[in-house]
């Protein structure tokens with residue numbers, strides 16, 4: 029039985045049998061009589077139905093299926109298949125979705141508030157138990173102003189219908205229950221008819237925005253089956269909810285409540301009371317009411333300044349800046365007003381800093397310091413913003429210091445982006461891409477970017493959530509907190525940034541890059557953001573892992589997020605997404621490599637890149653075989669790579685690829701043993717001969733004409749191990765030959781004959797194809813340095829190898845931390861030192 033399932037049609041029949049067999053085997057092993065549903069499910073697989081998620085079932089099972097199969101053959105199986113329950117959930121979700129769709133357009137039954145409220149708790153429990161959310165067929169947010177919609181009652185709603193051109197005017201009743209990324213509640217209309225409501229990506233202050241008994245509008249409502257299987261009104265787009273605070277003038281009579289009876293001063297006092305209690309949302313509402321009540325002159329300035337402070341606390345930086353500027357009197361004759369202007373400028377500057385508008389922040393601070401040159405807060409913030417401006421301009425960062433400051437409490441960095449070395453352009457067959465705006469040398473920074481949103485597993489219980497997506501009928505893990513955080517942040521983001529992010533690739537294009545403010549809210553299409561995240565999110569290591577770069581060894585590059593199709597639910601819990609870096613396209617022969625420091629991505633050149641060349645990194649590591657690489661890129665990102673490496677590998681027969689995979693596995697294991705016990709291995713000729721035979725066997729699997737100029741990465745571990753052994757045995761010539769050969773296999777020409785002008789001159793990419801640098805190169809160069817030091821005339825060359833190793837180390841790690849270990853080992857006893865090359 030093959031351990032990997034090939035996705036082509038031909039193999040499907042055999043796979044179907046295998047999966048059905050595996051499922052039956054699993055049940056047999058568990059001595060469980062198949063429930064009728066499982067039986068039906070297995071039968072359907074067997075008979076060829078369900079082809080659409082056949083592949084997923086295979087993927088889900090493939091890791092376990094060999095164990096299950098072994099079990100059927102009488103071998104004791106160690107693991108049980110955790111995927112079976114997932115398969116069954118997927119099956120249920122499918123059935124429920126089909127049932128719901130068949131009810132489209134049916135009349136809704138009238139319900140009493142008590143019935144709906146009684147069901148609410150039960151709905152929350154079942155949602156928690158199942159703990160997955162369904163993504164329906166995407167539908168757009170309402171872009172029509174409220175005034176243009178016809179108000180309807182709950183009784184007019186029909187099932188599985190989007191009520192376009194209509195709006196509900198409803199009252200919230202009972203509690204709001206937050207489960208994963210959705211908030212459950214209940215509403216009733218003027219007739220006392222009630223219904224449950226499910227709000228996705230709700231504003232974190234929803235309970236304050238819509239306290240119980242508050243009336244609000246819901247634009248273009250959608251009645252559907254909820255997560256619990258019961259009927260609910262589902263709200264996916266936050267802007268579809270319009271509170272009566274936000275009503276357009278023509279409808280404002282609805283909101284004529286007690287706000288008219290209090291004075292602006294009274295509202296300000298109420299706001300201050302809330303502010304003292306740190307109830308910022310309510311404080312903000314009270315200050316808004318003070319403005320509506322006609323605050324004037326000094327009161328207007330005070331309220332605006334206070335509102336700016338509240339908006340800063342709520343993370344609504346654009347509004348914070350607008351209010352701070354509205355609070356400036358420009359009256360320098362009155363020392364009190366002047367002092368208050370200093371405060372307002374500081375709030376404006378703080379908002380600009382958070383918006384990452386560095387030049388604007390500096391300008392705000394200059395105005396502040398003109399009024400009060402020694403203002404401590406102003407001077408301090410000016411220092412920070414000048415550091416950001418310098419990072420943005422020069423791309424100089426104190427990476428070791430940034431790493432040192434990272435912790436679970438502080439996983440984000442305070443830095444500016446450095447993107448000016450790249451330009452957005454069109455990449456043939458790949459959509460948009462990033463291109464070098466100037467020549468970039470191996471090891472240099474290409475870009476540094478802080479994530480638009482980053483989420484860390486310990487910050488949220490919903491960092492990843494199981495999701496059933498009705499479009500591909502796919503049940504998978506999804507970085508739900510990142511999705512929710514992004515939808516929420518976009519509500520309060522300047523339109524230009526919203527447009528930039530909305531331009532990113534996603535299967536469903538929704539509103540595209542159109543930015544719209546309707547009824548006081550930024551309209552964000554939650555489904556569009558879902559698909560953008562699916563195609564553009566990156567998995568990021570936790571700070572603890574990032575700090576491991578301080579040890580000698582190169583941090584593992586982690587694949588971009590998006591469910592790995594070979595492992596359902598295998599999604600990383602720390603995720604981020606970047607507006608600029610997301611534009612980098614894939615190649616198995618990349619010229620860039622990335623690493624993360626907290627929530628920042630650092631992209632470096634792994635070869636010399638000429639101005640105008642496209643920047644490419646590997647979404648999937650080239651060390652996977654071509655079948656696996658293409659299956660991954662197709663499933664997650666919807667494209668098939670057509671690089672030279674994929675082309676060459678595709679031309680090879682299955683037999684050759686299989687032979688190579690087997691030899692690579694054996695060679696990798698032996699190389700690992702050798703470098704772990706290097707001194708011992710160097711003494712044992714039989715091990716050396718075995719390694720040499722394996723090396724030759726592996727080499728023999730490559731057709732050199734087909735691989736002309738292309739890397740053969742699988743050879744590196746055994747070559748590196750042999751180079752070290754030769755070095756330790758004093759076999760200088762063989763060691764040099766092996767190192768040069770190893771570089772050749774990686775796609776580089778390394779000159780080990782005479783010192784060049786610069787260390788970099790000794791290494792050049794082979795003609796024809798792009799190449800990449802990898803961690804093993806550092807070890808190979810260190811071995812080269814050691815072997816060259818043995819000969820007096822090669823001392824200069826030895827030091828150049830060391831320098832080259834350092835350049836590559838930094839290209840891969842971004843920090844020098846840890847390289848000193850290599851230096852120390854090189855300087856220690858020449859004979860006994862061993863380098864950790866793994």
Ligand SMILES: C[S@@+](CC[C@H](N)C(=O)[O-])C[C@H]1O[C@@H](n2cnc3c(N)ncnc32)[C@H](O)[C@@H]1O
Nearest residue numbers: 457458459460532533610611612613614665667
């Ligand atoms: C992270 S985005 C990269 C930016 C994207 N090209 C754009 O225009 O927004 C990933 C998407 O780019 C495209 N892409 C990336 N690398 C590609 C490649 N080697 N060949 C074809 N399409 C590619 C695919 O559409 C993929 O889903």
